[in-house]
Amino acid sequence: MSADDKDQSPERGEISPEDREAIRKRSAELGQKLDALKAQKVRVERSAGGGSQDQSAYGAAFKFAAELIVGVAVGGGLGWVLDRQFGTAPWLMVVLVIVGFAAGLLNVVRAAQEAQAKNEPLQKAAASVKDDDDE
Incomplete structure (x- = not known):
């Protein structure tokens, strides 16, 4: 004007x-x-994972670690108690620690497969990223 x-x-x-x-x-x-x-911004957040997905990824990682540790701890504790009860130390504890580790590992694998199935559509929809090696 x-x-x-x-x-x-x-x-x-x-x-x-x-x-x-x-x-x-x-x-x-x-x-x-x-x-x-x-x-x-919405496209970038979806392809990069966004802030809330980062937090849920940390939560899932903590859950995996906790399931593995709890399996070993419960197996070891149960084995220790049974060894004291039956006087077979340390054999039941060793066996049940191994069983607890196997059970914890099985839970981690199942949870990881479930998370993979849930996130597969997002992975397919994400934009392709060119690797440094592909140049």
């Missing part, structure tokens, strides 16, 4: 029709750019 336009406007604060149209066009352009950036 030039100084001449201000002098021609009858009331203070009134906007000319040309200025209104320019503001509308600029607002529409900014809205489109904002929508495009929001859509790009």
Whole structure:
């Protein structure tokens, strides 16, 4: 708006029709750019995993480790108690630690397969990333 336009406007604060149209066009352009950036952000978060998925990945890793440790600890504890009861130390404890490790490992494998099946559609939908070795 030039100084001449201000002098021609009858009331203070009134906007000319040309200025209104320019503001509308600029607002529409900014809205489109904002929508495009929001859509790009959503795509990037989906392909990169996003913040909440990182937290759930840490939770899953903790769950896997806990299942393995608990299996060994329960097997060892049960074996120790049975060894004291029957006087077979340390054989039942050794056997049940191995059984507890196997049970914990089986639980970890099952949970990992379940997580893989749940995340497979996201992995297929993710954009392909070029490896450094492929150059």
